[in-house]
Amino acid sequence: MLKKFQIPIIVGNWKMNPQGADEAKKKYNEIVKKLVYKSGTVVIAPPIVYLRDLYASKKGQNSALFLGVQDVFYEQAGAFTGKISPDMAVSNGAAVALIGHSEMRSAGDTDDVVNAKIHAALSARLFVIICIGEKERNDEGVHFEFIKNQLIRTLRGIKKEDASRICIAYEPVWAIGTGTSINSTDLHEMTLYIRKQLALDTSLKVFSTVPILYGGSVTPENAADFIIHGNADGLLIGKQSLDPGSFVAIYDSVSRVKKTQVRSK
Numbered sequence: 001m002l003k004k005f006q007i008p009i010i011v012g013n014w015k016m017n018p019q020g021a022d023e024a025k026k027k028y029n030e031i032v033k034k035l036v037y038k039s040g041t042v043v044i045a046p047p048i049v050y051l052r053d054l055y056a057s058k059k060g061q062n063s064a065l066f067l068g069v070q071d072v073f074y075e076q077a078g079a080f081t082g083k084i085s086p087d088m089a090v091s092n093g094a095a096v097a098l099i100g101h102s103e104m105r106s107a108g109d110t111d112d113v114v115n116a117k118i119h120a121a122l123s124a125r126l127f128v129i130i131c132i133g134e135k136e137r138n139d140e141g142v143h144f145e146f147i148k149n150q151l152i153r154t155l156r157g158i159k160k161e162d163a164s165r166i167c168i169a170y171e172p173v174w175a176i177g178t179g180t181s182i183n184s185t186d187l188h189e190m191t192l193y194i195r196k197q198l199a200l201d202t203s204l205k206v207f208s209t210v211p212i213l214y215g216g217s218v219t220p221e222n223a224a225d226f227i228i229h230g231n232a233d234g235l236l237i238g239k240q241s242l243d244p245g246s247f248v249a250i251y252d253s254v255s256r257v258k259k260t261q262v263r264s265k
């Protein structure tokens with residue numbers, strides 16, 4: 001059972017992959033086998049149809065690895081064709097929910113919808129990774145205002161006692177799946193900006209120490225740089241999480257970073 005997010009937080013988002021249950025089990029078992037736990041929290045978020053199988057295969061083998069879902073709906077039950085409730089996710093083995101991923105946002109999720117989903121997920125006792133990120137940047141720095149508004153809108157009304165089950169994943173949309181990641185100087189600037197906004201806004205103060213992850217074209221080669229120089233507390237990994245060797249290599253490179261470097265605050 002996941003009791004607390006431990007830093008570094010390394011999350012694999014498999015998106016709509018792989019295409020069959022056998023392949024999903026194979027990939028997952030390979031991760032279980034290869035991953036030698038050192039520190040942190042490791043999460044794999046497969047398509048929900050594989051969740052139960054993976055949960056069963058994980059049991060007793062690797063207590064450091066947790067399962068997540070890529071989304072949940074904000075209602076608990078009813079006539080909502082195609083949706084998954086937070087309780088369904090929990091009863092199938094999920095400890096964590098990604099909410100507000102840019103691919104869900106581009107399919108129609110507004111900040112208000114994201115906020116409602118966060119509330120529902122927290123009520124079901126899930127840990128929540130809230131994804132935020134700008135679509136573009138310009139010389140005037142419009143992305144700062146954009147991120148500030150996303151923070152205010154998505155965190156609205158979340159209770160202080162739930163703050164320890166939340167982390168924020170900063171994923172600039174232009175870096176997701178493009179092979180062009182952010183550079184660690186710009187990431188450092190953004191993690192500081194997010195922390196400052198959380199600390200300055202009276203309604204967000206309780207979230208000022210939540211972990212901040214980075215996501216967007218993370219690889220085994222660039223992963224440690226985001227943690228050491230970008231000041232991220234963890235990583236959200238798409239494409240490279242589908243390759244068990246790469247995913248574990250990312251975990252290894254990051255979990256080797258000394259605790260003092262992981263959070264230089």
Ligand code: PGA
Binds near residue numbers: 217
């Ligand atoms: P990527 O995806 O690592 O393939 O860029 C990241 C994400 O979508 O969370």
